[in-house]
Amino acid sequence: MKVGQIAEKTGVSRDTVRLYEKLGLLGKVERPYEYNNYKEYGEENIYRIKMIKEMQRIGLTLKECKGVIVALVNDEMDSETRLNFIKGKISDVEMKIKSLQGIQAFLQERIDTDCAFNSDSMIAKLKAN
Amino acid sequence: MKVGQIAEKTGVSRDTVRLYEKLGLLGKVERPYEYNNYKEYGEENIYRIKMIKEMQRIGLTLKECKGVIVALVNDEMDSETRLNFIKGKISDVEMKIKSLQGIQAFLQERIDTDCAFNSDSMIAKLKAN
DNA sequence: ATACACCGTGGACTATGGTCAACGGTCAAA
């Protein structure tokens, strides 16, 4: 695939694809043509970009995304290291889920109590006396 | 409270407190002194800053944090609008939780299968042929 | 009174994650 195609398939801009490539987040990118220097992006990069977008949406930086991808893909990483890395990521994710559930409960409580009145104690904490 | 005290109580820097204030994320901030122009930050700002930090951790921008706080605090907002806003936030949060659970399952699967071998199809998708 | 810790302001600087414009090269259809 050329950059325009992968951009179109993943919903990001050409510039973004090139940025991810520059930052080392993509897999196979080659220049197989004799008469130009167009790049060819491997199919796996579609999945990578979609995964990056998903990870970003939940608050990971590109650097962290790279860490996850590299850990999952790198055959040279020993299984002990990878296991620990993945366990760490799982507990990160668990903490985020807990945070979100807390916020969800908070918001739900806002709906359950009458939304027109702010007598709730959590709301009160956000307000001045 | 003065800026140093609230910074210390919330674990952010003085500059960060001032930034949040400038961006309109804080509540009562006054200059009650005659002989200086020191600011006094209301107690509710401790809670606000902690809440902002929590919201940021799960991927909200300061602008979004402001939206949430304003919606919860603003008495002038009619209950219909606030209800819709909160419902929207809840569904945002639900989607994020789903994303995280997907990632969690993915990572767990990595652990469950032998971490030393990358025969898994999701890993394969991240790799070149 | 002098030292030191605090305060507010402004502006510069940083990193992150992009976007955009300009340059020139390439390809394919008309």
Next chain:
DNA sequence: TTTGACCGTTGACCATAGTCCACGGTGTAT
């Protein structure tokens, strides 16, 4: 062969979320 759509590279630019610095003022203990 010329037009238009694509390509790569560079460098400027943008918003976000801060941090840091210099400035001068203030408060307090010694």
